Amino acid sequence: MANMGHNNLNAKLVLLGDMGAGKSSLVIRFVKGQFLEFQESTIGAAFFSQTVAVNNATVKFEIWDTAGQERYHSLAPMYYRGAAAAIIVYDISSTDSFARAKKWVQELQKQGNPNMVMALAGNKADLEDKRKVTAEEARVYAEENGLFFVETSAKTAVNVNEIFYEIAKRLPRAQPTQNPAGMVLVDRPAEGSRTASCCS
Amino acid sequence: MPSDTNSSSSSLSSDSEFHSQNSNQDLNPNLNPDSIDLSLDAIENQLVSISMSSHPETAPFDLEEDQSEPTEQLTTMIAQMNGEIGEEVVVDEIEEEEEDKSTMKAETSRLFKESSSEVWRNNSEEEEAMSPSSSGYAGERGSSGDAATVGNEIDDDDDDDAEDEIDEAWNYGVSESQEQWAPQKRNLDEDDTSISWRKRKKHFFILSHSGKPIYSRYGDEHKLAGFSATLQAIISFVENGYIACSSSFVIISSFCFPIRLYICLLHCFLFRGDRVKLVRAGKHQVVFLVKGPIYLVCISCTEEPYESLRGQLELLYGQMILILTKSVNRCFEKDPKFDMTHLLGGTDVVFSSLIHSFSWNPSTFLHAYTCLPLAYATRQAAGLILQDTADSGVLFAILMCRHKVISLVSAQKASLHPDDVLLLSNFVMSSESFRTSESFSPICLPRYNPMAFLYAYVHYFNVDTYLLLLTTSSDAFFHLKDCRIRIESVLLKSNVLSEVQRSMVDGGMRVEDLSIEPASIMGTMSSHLGQAGPAADSPGRIREAFFGIGGPAGLWHFMYRSINLDQYVSSEFSSPINSLRQQKRLYRAYQKFFSSMHDKGNGPHKTQFRRDENYVLLCWVTEEFELYAAFDPLAEKALAIKTCNRVRQWVKAVENDIFLLGASPFSW
Numbered sequence: 001m002a003n004m005g006h007n008n009l010n011a012k013l014v015l016l017g018d019m020g021a022g023k024s025s026l027v028i029r030f031v032k033g034q035f036l037e038f039q040e041s042t043i044g045a046a047f048f049s050q051t052v053a054v055n056n057a058t059v060k061f062e063i064w065d066t067a068g069q070e071r072y073h074s075l076a077p078m079y080y081r082g083a084a085a086a087i088i089v090y091d092i093s094s095t096d097s098f099a100r101a102k103k104w105v106q107e108l109q110k111q112g113n114p115n116m117v118m119a120l121a122g123n124k125a126d127l128e129d130k131r132k133v134t135a136e137e138a139r140v141y142a143e144e145n146g147l148f149f150v151e152t153s154a155k156t157a158v159n160v161n162e163i164f165y166e167i168a169k170r171l172p173r174a175q176p177t178q179n180p181a182g183m184v185l186v187d188r189p190a191e192g193s194r195t196a197s198c199c200s
Numbered sequence: 201m202p203s204d205t206n207s208s209s210s211s212l213s214s215d216s217e218f219h220s221q222n223s224n225q226d227l228n229p230n231l232n233p234d235s236i237d238l239s240l241d242a243i244e245n246q247l248v249s250i251s252m253s254s255h256p257e258t259a260p261f262d263l264e265e266d267q268s269e270p271t272e273q274l275t276t277m278i279a280q281m282n283g284e285i286g287e288e289v290v291v292d293e294i295e296e297e298e299e300d301k302s303t304m305k306a307e308t309s310r311l312f313k314e315s316s317s318e319v320w321r322n323n324s325e326e327e328e329a330m331s332p333s334s335s336g337y338a339g340e341r342g343s344s345g346d347a348a349t350v351g352n353e354i355d356d357d358d359d360d361d362a363e364d365e366i367d368e369a370w371n372y373g374v375s376e377s378q379e380q381w382a383p384q385k386r387n388l389d390e391d392d393t394s395i396s397w398r399k400r401k402k403h404f405f406i407l408s409h410s411g412k413p414i415y416s417r418y419g420d421e422h423k424l425a426g427f428s429a430t431l432q433a434i435i436s437f438v439e440n441g442y443i444a445c446s447s448s449f450v451i452i453s454s455f456c457f458p459i460r461l462y463i464c465l466l467h468c469f470l471f472r473g474d475r476v477k478l479v480r481a482g483k484h485q486v487v488f489l490v491k492g493p494i495y496l497v498c499i500s501c502t503e504e505p506y507e508s509l510r511g512q513l514e515l516l517y518g519q520m521i522l523i524l525t526k527s528v529n530r531c532f533e534k535d536p537k538f539d540m541t542h543l544l545g546g547t548d549v550v551f552s553s554l555i556h557s558f559s560w561n562p563s564t565f566l567h568a569y570t571c572l573p574l575a576y577a578t579r580q581a582a583g584l585i586l587q588d589t590a591d592s593g594v595l596f597a598i599l600m601c602r603h604k605v606i607s608l609v610s611a612q613k614a615s616l617h618p619d620d621v622l623l624l625s626n627f628v629m630s631s632e633s634f635r636t637s638e639s640f641s642p643i644c645l646p647r648y649n650p651m652a653f654l655y656a657y658v659h660y661f662n663v664d665t666y667l668l669l670l671t672t673s674s675d676a677f678f679h680l681k682d683c684r685i686r687i688e689s690v691l692l693k694s695n696v697l698s699e700v701q702r703s704m705v706d707g708g709m710r711v712e713d714l715s716i717e718p719a720s721i722m723g724t725m726s727s728h729l730g731q732a733g734p735a736a737d738s739p740g741r742i743r744e745a746f747f748g749i750g751g752p753a754g755l756w757h758f759m760y761r762s763i764n765l766d767q768y769v770s771s772e773f774s775s776p777i778n779s780l781r782q783q784k785r786l787y788r789a790y791q792k793f794f795s796s797m798h799d800k801g802n803g804p805h806k807t808q809f810r811r812d813e814n815y816v817l818l819c820w821v822t823e824e825f826e827l828y829a830a831f832d833p834l835a836e837k838a839l840a841i842k843t844c845n846r847v848r849q850w851v852k853a854v855e856n857d858i859f860l861l862g863a864s865p866f867s868w
Contacts, residue, residue, distance in 0.1 A: 019545055028636060040632035041546030044641020044656070047677065065637075069545040071524060075642055078674050 007057040011171050012064070013164075014080040016104040017089035018097035019068030022123035025154035026089060027065045030164050035155050042067040045079050052161075052168050059168040061085075077111060085117040085167045090138075092122045092151065093130035098138070105145055117170045119163055122151040126158070390419035402500040404516060404555055407432055408532065409493040414540045415520075415551055421541055431497050489513040493532035494520070504788060507795040508565055512558050515619065519554050521646040522623050523547055525653055553630035554623070559784045561603060561622070565791045566826075568761050568768040569621045572604040573708050576856040578699045582607040583860075585690040589669065589683040595654060596670040597683075599691075600625055601700050605767075605860060606665070617647035618766045624656075628666060634658045638684070640677045645670075659684050661691070665700055709771045709858070711751030711758065714843070714850055750774065752846070753839040754832030756815070757786060760851045761826040762859060769851060769858045777830075785814065790828050793819050797826070809837060820844055825851075 015023040024046065025039050031050045048063040064079040066072065080086060086108055090101035101120065108118060120142045122133060135151055142149030148166060152159040390396055405424075406415040411432030413421040421428075480486075483501040487509040490496075496513040520528075524543055531538045558564050571579075586597040586609045596616055598608040603625050610616055627643065628634050642653040657669040657680035667687060669680045691697050750756040756777055761768035773783050797808060797819055810817045816831040818840050827848060831840050855861065 024633070024636070040549070042633045042639075043546075043627075043631045044639055044643075046633060046637040046639045047681075048637050067546075067633075067641075069543075071543040071545070072642075075674075 009057060009059045009168075009171060011059055011061055011084040011168070012082060013061045013085040013087065013167065014064045014066060014083045015087045015089055016066055016076065016080065016101075016108075017068055017121075018091070018094070018100035021068060021089040021091045021094075021097045021101075022154050023068065023087075023089045024065050026087070026121065026123060026152060026160055026163075027063055029154040029157055029160045031063070033157075035157075037155075041069065044072065044075070050164075052165055054165060054168045059171060061164065061168070076107075080108065080112055083113065083116060084171055085119070086112065087119045087121050087163065087167070088147070089121045089123050090133065091124050092133050092135075093124055093127045095132045098122075098133045102141065105147065109145070117167050118145075118147045119167055120147045120149045121159075121163055122149070123154060125151040125153040126156050402502050402555075403498065404513075404551075405431060405495075405497040405499075406516065406520065407495050407497070408536075408538065408540060409495060410537045412537065412539055412541075414494070414544065415548070417552060417555055432495065485509070487513060489517065491517050492526075492529045493536070494529075502788070503792075505792055505795040507798070508791050511565055511567075512555075515554060515558075515564060515623065516551065518619060518646040519551060519623050519626065520544070521650050522620075522627055522644050523550070525644040526646075526650040549632075550627055550630045554626050557603075557622075557626060559787060562759055562768060562770060562787060562790065563603070563618065563622045565794055566759070566761050566768050567618050568766045569605050569618045570603070570768050570770065571858060571860050572601045572606050572700060573703050573706070573858050574606065574696075574699055576861075578694070578696055579607055579857075579860060581694040582691060582696045583609060585687050589687060592679075592683065593673070593676070594669050594671055594680065594683060596668070597687075598624070598668040598670075599665070599687075600628075600668065601665045601704065602629065606696070606700060607860060614648070616645070620645040620647045624668065628658055628668065634666070635660050635663075638681065640680070642674075643670075657681065657684065661688060661697055662701075664704065665697060707772045709769065709850070709854070710774060711755045711771050712774060714751045714755065714846055750776065750832065751843070753843040754816075754835035755840075755843050755847070756830045756832060758827065758829040758844075758847050759790060760828075760847065762855075763823065763825055765859055765861070767859050786830055789815060789817060789830070793817055793828060794826075797821055809840075816840055818844055820848075 015027060017023050019041060022039075024042050025035060027046075027048055028034050028036070028039070031048045042065055044067055046065045048065060049060060050063065051058050051060045053059075064083070066076060066079050086104075088101045088104045088108075090097040105118065105120070108116065120138060122135065122138050124130075138151075139149050141147075148170065150159050150163050150166070152163055154160060400418050402417070404415070404417040405413070405428065407413050407428045409432065411425075411429040413424050413428040415421060416424050483503075484499055485501075485506070487498045487500075487506060488495065489510060494517065496517055498509045498513055500509060528540065528543065531540070531543075563569055574582075582599055586599060586607055589597050590609045590611050594611065595614050596608065596610045598616075598621070599606040600608075603622075605621065608616065608621070623646065624643070633639065638657065638659040641656050641658065643656045644650060644653050648654075652672075654670045654672055655674050655676065657671070657677065658666060660666045667684055669683060671680060757771050757773060759768055759770040777783055777786055793808065793810070806821055808817075808819045811833060813833060815833055816835045816837075818827075818829045818831065820827045825848070827844055829840070829844050829847060831843075851858070
């Protein structure tokens with residue numbers, strides 16, 4: 001859950017999506033500014049943190065980059081539980097990955113925190129010639145489901161920082177007025193989250 | 201060296217104790233150093249007979265138990281196998297050839313007939329006679345061209361291949377190079393019709409009991425569905441007791457393998473519910489391991505002993521359990537045709553790196569782990585801070601440098617099996633993703649609890665050194681992260697991490713540093729593991745006699761396994777075991793030696809001495825340790841024995857630095 005003290009906000013963010021969609025690449029581009037052509041499969045989940053400054057405040061993202069493999073699916077709640085934001089990633093050159101992304105959205109709508117900021121990222125936007133999922137199709141879906149949508153490319157860095165900044169901007173407004181059903185993963189001060197809503 | 205000859209009872213003394221304790225394999229007890237030349241032949245003859253008795257070359261299968269009468273019977277039958285019998289069987293079955301392959305999975309016996317009819321060949325002498333037209337299945341694959349060259353097995357290509365691999369691994373595992381061994385899934389374009397695939401020396405397959413491929417070392421699993429189905433048929437046939445009471449056998453001339461697999465369906469009296477575990481076919485042996493709904497198969501022509509190959513399959517299975525837990529079996533209960541490849545997505549690299557380690561990592565057959573050499577105090581410092589975290593709810597805390605343990609501790613009453621250490625470190629090191637960031641991942645320790653996941657916090661302090669914190673709680677990430685931060689600061693403060701780097705540069709024990717002078721062993725230890733002092737530098741007579749290669753008395757390499765500690769130490773490779781091919785060959789020789797020492801059938805040996813064109817190998821087993829040593833092939837036996845004693849004393853003298861003592865999880 002996003003915690004706000006003074007002008008600092010801690011926000012748990014989770015990346016979900018099919019294997020090979022580019023979740024790790026997005027995070028690594030965002031956190032380290034790097035890109036690997038052959039990013040290896042993530043095992044379990046990798047943890048990153050990165051701080052961004054928006055509107056006089058800093059948001060420290062605690063990012064869970066989850067593995068897309070099927071075997072880890074049942075463990076996903078462990079990572080998205082209590083998350084303030086989620087980026088659901090698909091690969092614009094794969095309709096399967098888009099279908100998978102929709103399933104993640106459904107799951108989050110059912111199980112996740114209702115106030116979670118959700119972003120849909122159509123990754124690998126540089127592969128225009130291999131495109132299978134049109135931006136329009138995704139935009140319509142995103143609007144229907146109240147997601148924030150953008151096409152990204154971890155390779156060319158297009159819209160990568162932007163998506164995280166946009167989430168950071170939306171976070172405070174999304175703060176719950178009541179204590180959410182989601183659980184805080186660890187013994188972080190829970191009080192902060194209740195007072196957070198006033199600052200945005 | 202009088203101290204050697206009348207040393208304590210556990211010491212080797214050349215004449216009295218140093219011969220095999222097993223009367224059948226007695227290595228000529230009359231042998232004494234003066235008459236070595238005369239008795240060499242005798243030894244070799246003995247050794248030949250040992251190897252004959254433990255691995256009957258005459259019979260293309262392994263008989264686990266009593267081999268008296270049925271063996272003869274079968275042997276004669278097998279002698280005919282190359283001839284008419286094969287033809288007869290094929291003729292019987294040939295009508296079924298055209299049957300639809302889709303029924304293959306219907307019923308086991310039927311399945312077996314069908315698939316075997318597809319694979320049987322008319323004339324077993326005719327290596328290239330795999331005619332696609334006679335089999336709907338082969339025709340479908342349309343590969344008669346490939347088949348034509350199958351007869352000429354090429355052993356070298358895979359060896360070269362493997363050497364490339366070991367080369368890379370060596371960089372990865374031992375040298376300074378930061379280069380990663382990135383075991384990409386290789387040869388994905390290969391399938392069972394490719395010549396290159398058929399010529400691979402060592403195949404590993406995992407398949408489900410319904411014949412669905414799960415993993416193949418070479419080639420794309422999905423393209424190997426037909427081959428998998430054949431293996432499944434063979435195993436099911438054997439498993440389900442289709443071995444009738446009469447001794448019957450079937451020849452499978454594999455359509456998809458360069459060899460004929462002789463499936464010898466043995467007297468059920470011989471097996472009595474026990475399973476056929478090994479099939480020999482010419483140079484190839486096929487080893488099966490059945491684990492519930494999961495079948496593991498190794499087909500190899502590497503001449504490794506059955507026990508080793510089986511051990512490797514066990515590890516492969518363990519690796520799979522580590523990723524999925526044994527509860528994956530439930531998926532097969534729900535749906536026997538369950539396709540497991542999805543569950544293992546992205547883990548090819550874990551399996552291939554494990555298979556690769558079978559040829560360079562002695563842990564895979566010694567069932568022991570090895571420690572990075574470190575000063576006692578340094579290791580102690582690392583152990584203390586790890587113990588702190590273990591007391592705070594962490595089940596296992598392991599600090600490792602590549603595949604070597606720096607320190608490990610466990611919560612009370614939990615114990616970590618060396619195989620789990622091996623599988624865990626293989627998993628972590630082969631998965632690049634752990635290096636990018638700190639990770640939190642479910643893993644299962646097959647020897648600890650194969651049914652349940654633990655959660656592993658993994659963090660690399662630098663390219664080689666990593667920390668593993670294992671817990672039962674899925675919510676513990678931030679606690680473990682805090683533990684890691686505390687551990688890291690202590691390790692930095694107490695210079696453990698820099699000592700680790702230094703140790704990696706310095707390396708481990710070197711045979712050149714072994715002093716043959718007994719006095720020096722009591723002397724002060726140098727900062728490193730070498731035996732300091734003039735003795736190490738003054739070239740002894742013996743060393744000169746061996747052209748300055750290796751250590752004293754022609755000692756080239758040794759491995760010492762402490763039985764109580766479940767740890768081993770091995771010397772660094774040095775001249776003349778320089779090339780990776782030689783190193784691999786030496787490991788294979790050790791491996792063979794190891795399994796012959798542990799062969800239940802022949803009774804436990806205490807010592808063995810073997811001489812071949814490559815080495816003199818010496819093995820010495822007590823209740824406390826096992827020592828394996830390789831010498832120059834011309835090494836004198838008496839000197840070799842003395843040298844082994846020196847090695848033992850040397851290891852004893854530096855045990856504080858090379859082993860993890862006291863804090864061993866096995867002691868509580």
